[in-house]
Amino acid sequence: MKHETDHEAESSTGAQTVDRACELLREIARTGAAGVRILDLCHATSLSRPTAHRILRSLQLAGLVRQSPENRRYALGSGLFELGMAAPNPIAQFPQVRSVAEELAASTEDTVYLMLRSYDDVLCAWRAQGAYPIKANVVALGDRRPMGASVAGLCLLASLPEAESDALIAANGPYLPAFCRMTPADVTRHVNDARDKGYSVGVNAVMEGVTAVGMAVPASYQRPCMALSVSAISSRIPPERIPALVEQLKRSAARIAAITGSDAAAR
Template structure:
């Protein structure tokens, strides 16, 4: 007789599959890719995917790739009315983009991933569009995601790194050892810096925005082509970034209860 997984475990596994599929928004994901990355048996993954498709949270294309479905879109629209974080941060993100001339990302944590909440571009002629609004990727990828990861409590940080270990190699050969080194460098410098892993020829610097107990609420990053991000320009970008992050941190810590109404 088959033993059913506890309901809570089934829900957790289904949510993990949703996160994986949403990380490949344009390309979608095939069953075998989800099995490999999700570390679940193929029958389990297939059963969960079928249920998620039936309820509209996922859809399956003719070439057997899975994408977020119509109901996921409807849920996002319904939830958006209750979350004001992007609107509160928008003036700070825009000022950083205007003063540095570069591309600025606002990212938040979503489980083991970072989620791009906003992106603004400056006037530098070469734009970096490495991440779209709504994109998710493992924590530690990108300057903003690295800032979020670096300022997590150590036990939580290690759990995230272990959970994402299978996925790291997809980003320029990054692995647990290299990621831990980047975390150490970020904590020592007071800001994150990452180059070439996600996209060759692109460098970014980032800082966390912390709550009252020192846990990151979000991160801001400035990204440009590596040729532009010489030490002098990095210093200028970090000066602006840290100033605006400090102001935003003060605002959010004074209005935290009002972020979700």
Template structure:
């Protein structure tokens, strides 16, 4: 603060903390899935996690296709609903929480994300739930499209999201569905692995006699 000459912790520290914490949870378990997705699709695969009313990209895995999109990188932080993975996270929340997120982010959306007003995000949430996957039709960066699905914890709440981004010409409606199917398969695999790890980490309890 230039007036008080005091220093405050900025959002960058928040992002670094998120990246560090995910190293021991969903991130390492997701690496194999991200590798498979990038190789099978040829495009770039992402893992994002929710933090408050934002989503943070914690991993970017590039595929072999020579034309790549640059809308999202590891460490990038966006309001929930901005981008395919982030939209998948928002859409997996109950309606009341969706409205709370949109209200909390109203100012930043108006200031920095003119293509993502709450009215548009509500429509995208509805479309996501109907289609079974999130679609970002180039709203964040023109010609950069994405498809995303949530990763859910044992309680059903979203704890992460997988997404694929590609240039618009590579994401026809038929290919969107194909990629969504691959994403769902990997999300299910990650959920199962997380469940197994969680079960293994629980201390065993002897039956009372």
């Protein structure tokens, strides 16, 4: 039997610490500016409090995490912003893609979201505002949501093999109540419906009084990793308007697919 050397053991322990730090950062990012308690981080990551505290302390010293002196909650630190300024955009042709989202918002007069898959979540890569005075600003730029907690995420789940989407829905389950009004069973129903139709409609699914229509951006030889959605107060999207929105989304998604090819990659 092969015995692990001291060097291999140290490398394994170091890699495990990095994995845990990344997991903590993703959980903190998901909670946004409000921050999160260490108790909730431990529950979500299954880390012991001493382990979580030790890693968080190191992240604080690096400026990657900050802790509020008022409520002791953890949020992302400015060091991540500085690193992000030097990192490449996952969508290489982002200015052109952003323009397509802006044009869709202008034509629909409603709020358009461009969502990008990131592990088990979706990330708001852009939010374009239409001219209609009442906005459905459910997600802010840079916000993360579990895939099953947004209409765009439902479309991405529908593009996956059923076993894979079922596993992601199960993983998302504990987080859904904080981000939407759907249960895992509701998410599964919406995903199956999106598989049949090629788009998803959420009426009061994420927020009471808000309706959204979403569609995944086609990918040439890989699974879709981007999706578009049009969101508005429900009176703006009655059932008879949905076919027109679907056609607008289809044209915009095809334009983005032509622009990006396979350059955008899911993580």
